[in-house]
Amino acid sequence: MTEKQQVSGSYWLQTAPDGRHAALTDDLDVDVAVIGGGIAGLCTAWELTRAGRSVAVLEAGRIAAGVTGHTTAKVTALHSLVYDKLRRTRGAEGARLYARSQSEAIEHTADVVAELGIDCEWERRSAYTYVRDEGRVEELRAEARAAREAGLPASFVTETGLPFPVAGAVEVADQAQFHPRKYLLALAGDLIARGGRIHEDTTVLGLEEGAPCRLSTATGATVTARDVVVATHYPVFDRALLFTRLSPRRELVVAGPLPADRDPHGMYITPDENTRSVRTAPYGEDGTRRLLVITGEHFTPGTGDTRARFDRLSDWARRYFPEVELTHFWATQDNDPTDTVPLVGPLHPGARHAYVATGFGGWGMSGGMMAGRLLTAQITGEECAWSGLYDPRRLAPAVREAGTFLKHQAQVAGHFVGDRLRPSPPVEALPPGEGAVVRAGGGRVAVYRTDDGSLHAVSARCTHMGCLVDFNAAERAWECPCHGSRFGTDGTVLQGPATRPLERRHI
Helix, strand or coil: CCHHHCCCCCHHHHCCCCCCCCCCCCCEEEEEEEECCCHHHHHHHHHHHHCCCCEEEECCCCCCCCCHHHCCCEECCCCCCCHHHHHHHCHHHHHHHHHHHHHHHHHHHHHHHHHHCCCCCCEEEEEEEEECCHHHHHHHHHHHHHHHHCCCCEEEECCCCCCCCCCEEEEEEEEEECCHHHHHHHHHHHHHHCCCEEECCCCEEEEECCCCEEEEECCCCEEEEEEEEECCCCCCCCCCCHHHHEEEEEEEEEEEEEEHHHCCCCEEEECCCCCEEEEEEEECCCCCEEEEEEEEEEECCCCCCHHHHHHHHHHHHHHHCCCCCCCEEEEEEEEEECCCCCEEEECCCCCCCEEEEECCCCCHHHHHHHHHHHHHHHHHCCCCCCHHHHCCCCCHHHHHCHHHHHHHHHHHHHHHHHHHHCCCCCHHHCCCCCEEEEEECCEEEEEEECCCCCEEEEECECCCCCCECEEECCCCEEECCCCCCEECCCCCEEECCCCCCCCECCC
16 A cells, blocks of 8 residues: 555545534433434434434544444445345345335435435435356346345346446445435534534443433543433443344445546445445536545454555556546444344343444445434334344344354454464564554553654553454554454544553553
């Protein structure tokens, strides 16, 4: 990865307003406290406010700036190759409920955009799942049939707008894409206008369930709420051991302007080539260019050479879109549920007033919108046809897909034990801008050398469950391969489930 290609940050964050919300410093009493200010948290809070509840959103960083601020922002019910699998594991009715819940979330969001007059670059596009391998064509045909039987306007096609031939693709028309941060900031503004509250830089450290529930925060304030929603992407409170059913996945993004006449006119994804996702967005004022957004090279956080992955993705973008000028490089992170379907509902079997939304598997836009409506229905006592499908307390689907669960647990155990056996490089050999886990003082220390040559040393044990972190050189961050927590070079928490920083060390 060249100097010019250093991680630049999300295009969505750089092209939306940067208003801030004050941290919570005084005790607060509300009907519902929502932990997490991404799309699931803000959609839930907004829906609840519209339902007449007093709501406070508590965000450890900035709203719409975490996973949601780094997404590709495709709003579609076509989720790669999911419907044929759902038909086999959840039955025809389960597949229909999945398609209906996702589709209704999209149309509801379109209505919100129109109702509030939100300028968020909302565009209708066809969504495609494609393959280039002739050997996978029957798999695509089966997916098209399953998606169509589930209620989507799906068809199998062999022609697309991509600049290369495909063996086959599933197409679902009239899906959507948008600017995620512009949408959510508008939603946040309307939430506040309706009496809701948003507090950034407010890390929630403790949850005491009861009637009411109580939350403790790093700012020292206590929040009392009848109901609590944990919408932190990866649950910071995990009383149902949901971490055993979630697998973190990091994915890279490259983007840049492209002549408008080279627009592939659609939203594309393939399960091949370590995944590749392609779409464009409005760019500039004169309409002569579009922003090309390409993702891929997915990997477990804290594993492998991220710079080499950026190079591969950049090379792929330039090979098929030679006119593109890549200007933005960033990464996003998702959690894959071991049994395919997101976990949205009561936090654990005994929960009465605590709820969770997690495990969107890379489809957090429609999934987060769906979660907002589902959780609002559950909290306000309304019926929702797909509550059972997404219920985190479900057991039968998890048992049916036990192989995926066991594979994930084996990988976590392998990191927990195997990473402690890695050889330790000498600190003096560490070049500027690099980091490594070394042995020091009888333990493992994560050491980073700054560009000016000074050293920063922190504990290498993730504060979530004790796995050892590893260094992501492209993004200059420490990452936990077990559950996806990420830390700055000084140990500060960048992404949960960890809520406490890595402890400082001397070396």
